[in-house]
Amino acid sequence: MDWQHFAQRIATMAHDLLEQDTVAGTLDRIAASATELVEGCDAAGILILRDGHVQTLAATGPMAEESHRLQESMQEGPCFDAARRRDGERVFRIGDMTALQQRWPAFAPSAAELGIGSMMGFLLFTDDENLGALNLYSRLPGRFTETSETAAWVLASHAAVALSSARNHAQLTEAVATRHVIGEAMGILMARHRIPENEAFNVLRRYSQDANVKLRDVARRVTELGALPHPE
Structure with a gap:
C-alpha cells in the first residue's frame, strides 16, 4: 500500500x-x-x-x-x-x-x-x-x-x-432548541395569565409531570396553540 x-x-x-x-x-x-x-x-x-x-x-x-x-x-x-x-x-x-x-x-x-x-x-x-x-x-x-x-x-x-x-454537536443543538421553545412557551403563559417567569415554568413542569409528556413537547404544543393543551 x-x-x-x-x-x-x-x-x-x-x-x-x-x-x-x-x-x-x-x-x-x-x-x-x-x-x-x-x-x-x-x-x-x-x-x-x-x-x-x-x-x-x-x-x-x-x-x-x-x-x-x-x-x-x-x-x-x-x-x-x-x-x-x-x-x-x-x-x-x-x-x-x-x-x-x-x-x-x-x-x-x-x-x-x-x-x-x-x-x-x-x-x-x-x-x-x-x-x-x-x-x-x-x-x-x-x-x-x-x-x-x-x-x-x-x-x-x-x-x-x-x-x-x-x-x-447534535445534542448541543437539541439542547439550544429545547431551551428556546421552553422560553417561548413561558412567554406565552406569562402574557396570557399575567404570571411571573418562575410560575410560568412551574406550570409547564407540572403539566409535563401530570400528563407524563416531555417538557419540550409540552412547550412546543403551547407555542402551537397559544395555551396549554387540554389534558387527554
Missing part, C-alpha cells in the same frame, strides 16, 4: 466527516469510506448493541445488514464481540468463513452462505464512550491482510472521533 497516498485520502475523509450535517450522514460516510479506503472491502456497516439487540446505524448494502441480523439471532460474531468490547479487544477478524471457527462456530458457516468470505470488526470508541462497531466484509476469503487491518484501524480511529463530535 502507498501509505502517503492513503494518508492523503484519510485526511480528505476526515474533512468530509466534519462537513456532514447530521449524525446519520456521518455514519453513512464512515461506512462508505471503508469500502473506498480499505483494500478488499466490498461492504461495511456500523452497529450498536442495546440489551443484546443489534441496531444497524449504517450499512452500504444487504450484506452488512444481513450479517448484523445473523449475529443478533445467534448472539455471536466479530461485530457482536467488538461492540461488547469483550476482554478489552478492539479488533476482530475472520480470514476465511469456510474454515473451521472455534470462536464463532455457528456464525461463520451461516455467514458464508450469505456470500461473506472474510470480515473484520473494529470497536469505535473514544476515552469517554463506546460508540459501537465498524464492520468490514469481503466476498472472498483471505482478502483482509495485516495491511488491510492497519488501514481499517486508522479509519476506525478517525471515524470514532468524528462520530463523537457529531453526536455532541
